[in-house]
Amino acid sequence: MKFPRHLLSIGDLNQESALAVLDTAKELARISDGQIKKLPTLRGRTVVNLFFEDSTRTRISFETAAKRLSADVINFAAKGSSVSKGESLKDTALTLQAMGADAVVIRHHASGAPQRLADAGWIAGPVINAGDGTHEHPTQALLDAFTIRQHLKRDNANLDGLKIAIIGDILHSRVARSNIFLLSMLGASVTVIAPPTLLPVGIESWPCSVSFRLEDSIEEFDAIMTLRIQRERMEEAFFPSEREYSRYYGLNGDRLAQLKDGAIVLHPGPMNRGVEIDAKSADSVRSVIVDQVTNGVFIRMAVLYLLLSGTSINLSEEAKA
Numbered sequence: 001m002k003f004p005r006h007l008l009s010i011g012d013l014n015q016e017s018a019l020a021v022l023d024t025a026k027e028l029a030r031i032s033d034g035q036i037k038k039l040p041t042l043r044g045r046t047v048v049n050l051f052f053e054d055s056t057r058t059r060i061s062f063e064t065a066a067k068r069l070s071a072d073v074i075n076f077a078a079k080g081s082s083v084s085k086g087e088s089l090k091d092t093a094l095t096l097q098a099m100g101a102d103a104v105v106i107r108h109h110a111s112g113a114p115q116r117l118a119d120a121g122w123i124a125g126p127v128i129n130a131g132d133g134t135h136e137h138p139t140q141a142l143l144d145a146f147t148i149r150q151h152l153k154r155d156n157a158n159l160d161g162l163k164i165a166i167i168g169d170i171l172h173s174r175v176a177r178s179n180i181f182l183l184s185m186l187g188a189s190v191t192v193i194a195p196p197t198l199l200p201v202g203i204e205s206w207p208c209s210v211s212f213r214l215e216d217s218i219e220e221f222d223a224i225m226t227l228r229i230q231r232e233r234m235e236e237a238f239f240p241s242e243r244e245y246s247r248y249y250g251l252n253g254d255r256l257a258q259l260k261d262g263a264i265v266l267h268p269g270p271m272n273r274g275v276e277i278d279a280k281s282a283d284s285v286r287s288v289i290v291d292q293v294t295n296g297v298f299i300r301m302a303v304l305y306l307l308l309s310g311t312s313i314n315l316s317e318e319a320k321a
Ligand code: CP
Pocket: 054, 055, 056, 057, 058, 059, 131, 140, 268, 269, 270
């Protein structure tokens, strides 16, 4: 299996390479469960985390992942850097390349910024998209697929036959876009549920069904993913009030009770408790939100390894080294 040079969107993967990430992450999780927490795999390599937008989970888990593979890590946050003095993406990238970056993980408010970094050749090594504008967040979708596989007993398999709902602000969500393309590629049937104002133009051509009403079909789904309302990307009102939004699209105790046996609840974080999800749902036994965070480290270890080595991993040998 040949792995792509960069991971900019789910379109860079096919079913074989996506499953390779999930299987490699599973093996890394198994090893991390035992005595060995750190592998020598990327010793001598430098991973740069280039974050132009705020992040808790993604930035910390990429850092943890790189360190568990013994890479050196440089964390760059635009706030407090020379970006605030007007330095361009190009000059920032060239500076980091001059310091010996072997791979760059980038989060940027502009859709397409990771693609620009990869295409322009300012960075010699792989570029990994850690979320760009409203475009994509491929490692989030991979960790979501990993968590669904783990909890719905689809280990070592694709997601054939599973019904998955993604609810809320689809329009502004890079997480929704990456998940729709990945989960459908892995065989799941995906339905997006949102008010018409929070759906992107052209959603009919995406590999998903569309519904405007949560209560119509909530009992059908094996997994429910709720999304945060992305106020920071909204320049106008998309719904009358948070209270009304929550009444029609929020996950609460009543709706939780309607889910079928074994159904799970996901949220990429950060959550707005009381808006798209209430505390009872977020903290319920059905919630796998904390596991999503844990699994993010294994997925990012797998992605860093596969991109920097370009081959599948013999982890048993790595663990002995
Ligand atoms: N899911 C996610 O991207 O979270 P952060 O913004 O905290 O990285």
